[in-house]
Amino acid sequence: MSRDAKEALDRRELFLDLPPDPAHLATARIFAASVARHWGVDEDSVEDLKLAVSEACAGAISVRHSANSDRPYRITGRNEGGRLAFRVEDGGTGMAAAFPTDRSVLEPPTEEITRILGLSLMQSLFPDAEISDNPGGGLDISFSLPIAIPA
Amino acid sequence: MEVIDVLVESKARGDWIVVTVKGEVDVYTAPKLKDELLGLIEEGKNQIVVDLEGVEFMDSSGLGVLVGALRRLKEREGTLALVCTKGPVLRILSITGLNKVFPVYQSVDEAASS
Numbered sequence: 001m002s003r004d005a006k007e008a009l010d011r012r013e014l015f016l017d018l019p020p021d022p023a024h025l026a027t028a029r030i031f032a033a034s035v036a037r038h039w040g041v042d043e044d045s046v047e048d049l050k051l052a053v054s055e056a057c058a059g060a061i062s063v064r065h066s067a068n069s070d071r072p073y074r075i076t077g078r079n080e081g082g083r084l085a086f087r088v089e090d091g092g093t094g095m096a097a098a099f100p101t102d103r104s105v106l107e108p109p110t111e112e113i114t115r116i117l118g119l120s121l122m123q124s125l126f127p128d129a130e131i132s133d134n135p136g137g138g139l140d141i142s143f144s145l146p147i148a149i150p151a
Numbered sequence: 152m153e154v155i156d157v158l159v160e161s162k163a164r165g166d167w168i169v170v171t172v173k174g175e176v177d178v179y180t181a182p183k184l185k186d187e188l189l190g191l192i193e194e195g196k197n198q199i200v201v202d203l204e205g206v207e208f209m210d211s212s213g214l215g216v217l218v219g220a221l222r223r224l225k226e227r228e229g230t231l232a233l234v235c236t237k238g239p240v241l242r243i244l245s246i247t248g249l250n251k252v253f254p255v256y257q258s259v260d261e262a263a264s265s
Contacts, residue, residue: 022179029208047239054210058178117211117247124246 015076018057020064028057028075032086035077039084040148048125049086049145055118056088056141063090085144156180158205159187164263168196173205176213184213188220188231197229200262203240214249221253230254232262 016031018024032053036046053075060073074089122129126143157174168191172184191199201217203209221231232254235241244250256262 022177025177025179026175047242050208051210051239051243054177054208058210058212061178117214121211121243121246 013076013078015074017072017074019072020061020070022058022061025054025057025061028053031075032077036084036145036147039079041084041145042148045145052122052125052129052143053086053088055122056086059118059141060088060090079147080144082147083144084147085142087140087142089140157183159183161187161191164200164259167198167200167263169200169202169259169263171202171205175208176206176216177208177210178212181212181216185216185219188216189223192220192223192227192229197224197227199224199230200232200234200256200259202234202259204234204236206240207238209240209243214243214247217253218249232256232265234259234262 014031014035016028018028029050032049033046036049041049057073057075064071064073074087076087076089078085078087119131122141122143126145129141129143131141157172157176157180159170159172161168161170163169170184170187170191174180176184188199188201199220206213217231217233224231233244234256235244236257241250244253244255254262254265256265
């Protein structure tokens, strides 16, 4: 690892801006996994994190496509001392539409199944997962997990 | 830049069609699996086993494809079985309870002889 990269990882917060293109979802997962491993997250939790990040980023991409926007979305990992908090920021029109919570639909299309499952999965893996208002506009998805190395 | 892809191959095995999936299944790659399964169903194949042993990652987009295919097959009195014994895919099936919805086998041999 280069000195610059090492210094970057020693910071308390790292972020990555990605274009709203599903082809970059693997990059988002690799970024999140690398941040988590650096701060001592165990491998089982890293796998859970990759899944939650993939769901959140897919939601951000869905929102961007709905708004016909190619503006990047942001994924941030922040060491909060004992916990590692991740956030995916839409920063624009909001993500609520990407994760409908109405479970009353008996025969939803496949896309609807996927989105309902996506939100359920995030909340199952990380009970503190929430979709919240972003003061800068739009909505955020955030969740956190314990880390082995305190800040 | 990390290149992700998924490899999807199908072959006949007795009364079953075995669909072998390898790689990562997410929003980007799930359409490839969807096209394969829907193509088989449109051809009239109604006993399909999807071998997920080579899948390193799958999110809800992959599950959505599997659930959609299962629903179409059930309308035709068909079956969609899965082969999955380990790793992140087994975990996501367990978390969602879909391991109770799909017949899940330890191997293609076990599925094909069911």
